[in-house]
Amino acid sequence: MAILKRFRALIGLLLVLGFIYLFNQETAQDAVFLTWDSLVDMMALLPPILMLVGLMDQWIDKEMLMKYMGDDSKFTGIFITLLLGGLAAGPLYIAFPIAIMLLKKGSNIRYVVFFFGVWTIAKLPIVLYEIASFGWGYTIVHVGFGLVFFYIMGIIFERIFDKDELIKQDIT
Amino acid sequence: MNIAFFLYSVIGVLSIISFFTDREKTKRAAKKAWNMFSKLLPELMAILLFVGLSLSILTPEFISSFIGDQSGALGVVVSTVIGSVALLPSFVVFPLGETLVQNGAGLPQVSALMAALVAVGFASLPMEIKLFGRRFAYMRNGSAVLMSVLFAMIVWVIF
Incomplete structure (x- = not known):
């Protein structure tokens, strides 16, 4: 039963896929091919990132990280978060293990929430796509507003959540 | 695949340097990386299948039919919902948005859709709950x- 529970989301989605297949075989086949494509994309990103997280976990000193991203870090925290999130590649779930590592090393919750925000809206490669499709003005409004919004959210989350209780499952 | 090549090379080199500096640390790092991978795998497979389903169902024609130029506030709500539930690779999001606008969808509605697509993760929610709590x-x-709704409103006023 435990295994069934672990895979329940996957089983549910497979049922949806089967259901779609009954009505529209072509869409279902597309879905299978597209899933394969995203599996290939995932394998391009996740294993090296996890290895990087593992290395950072071993080599980065807790005191050092706390100094730069801890409670009293101010601008270095913002700067490092922008750098980490902005140079990132890939979907949000790749950011989760990185966030766990940062939290374990004593990073402030504010920067972790801000990091998710930066990861979703200010990744440099994606921003280039946005500029190409919608122009500079639109992109600056989107990224600028998003960054301010998620920084404020970070401040709010920092007050609500207890750092020591945030990590529910230490996957490392 | 360029990003993949870059990532694998850089992190491969870092791992080799790390290995020659401290074998034990590097072994522990690799073990942690593998543990993370195997623990994330069930949710990960579900997310990947979800991406496949989203991409196959949400064709530009399908979305345009919901969020035309005249769809107004309701269109913003609908696009926020679609954007939150679906999960598309982020490099697909903006070209898709451009196609939608060309097909007659409204810019505020498309903005809400794109902002929600990138920032809200319904598909990765089980993983996020498992790691950080409900x-x-x-x-x-x-x-x-x-954020997506506010951004759509800003776009509505400015552009």
Whole structure:
């Protein structure tokens, strides 16, 4: 039963896929091919990132990280978060293990929430796509507003959540 | 695949340097990386299948039919919902948005859709709950929904 529970989301989605297949075989086949494509994309990103997280976990000193991203870090925290999130590649779930590592090393919750925000809206490669499709003005409004919004959210989350209780499952 | 090549090479070199500096640390790092991978795998497979389903169902024609130029506030709500539930690779999001606008969808509605697509993760919610707890995951995604709606309103006023 435990295994069934672990895979329940996957089983549910497979049922949806089967259901779609009954009505529209072509869409279902597309879905299978597209899933394969995203599996290939995932394998391009996740294993090296996890290895990087593992290395950072071993080599980065807790005191050092706390100094730069801890409670009293101010601008270095913002700067490092922008750098980490902005140079990132890939979907949000790749950011989760990185966030766990940062939290374990004593990073402030504010920067972790801000990091998710930066990861979703200010990744440099994606921003280039946005500029190409919608122009500079639109992109600056989107990224600028998003960054301010998620920084404020970070401040709010920092007050609500207890750092020591945030990590529910230490996957490392 | 360029990003993949870059990542694998850089992190491969870092791992080799690390290995020659301290074997034990590097072994522990590799073990941690593998543990993370195997623990994330069930949710990960579900997310990948979800991406496949989203991409196959959400064709530009399908979305355009919901969020035309005249769809107004309701269109913003619909696109925020679609954007929150679906998960598309982020490099697909903006070209898709451009196609939608060309097909007659309104810019504020498309903005809400794109902002929600990138910032709200319904598909990765089980993983987020598992790692950070229900309250954090719901609140973070809730704040991202709020961000998408506010952004659509800003676009509505400015552009």
